[in-house]
Amino acid sequence: MPADQGVGTSFYYQDPDQNIVELNILDYGNEWTATEYMRSSPASAARPSPVDPDKLVRARRAGASPWELHERALAGEFAPSQPHDPRTHF
Numbered sequence: 092m093p094a095d096q097g098v099g100t101s102f103y104y105q106d107p108d109q110n111i112v113e114l115n116i117l118d119y120g121n122e123w124t125a126t127e128y129m130r131s132s133p134a135s136a137a138r139p140s141p142v143d144p145d146k147l148v149r150a151r152r153a154g155a156s157p158w159e160l161h162e163r164a165l166a167g168e169f170a171p172s173q174p175h176d177p178r179t180h181f
Contacts, residue, residue: 094139095164098125102144118161142169
């Protein structure tokens with residue numbers, strides 16, 4: 092259930108013991124710029140953009156910078172092929 096949430100990108104996985112593990116990456120270099128983004132950007136009020144981790148990895152390996160990945164994720168470029176259904180798996 093990974094998503095770019097504007098200020099950060101989060102990946103959620105279920106471990107073998109059924110615990111939910113979250114990996115979270117801040118999309119900004121520091122807390123000040125992240126806070127400014129949240130206060131001033133209309134995009135910060137937008138819904139999270141679901142992403143396909145494999146698409147992100149391919150784009151990064153092709154040379155996209157972390158910031159480019161963030162912008163492209165918010166634009167919907169890395170959307171999963173199928174919508175996530177939390178009833179079938181986490």
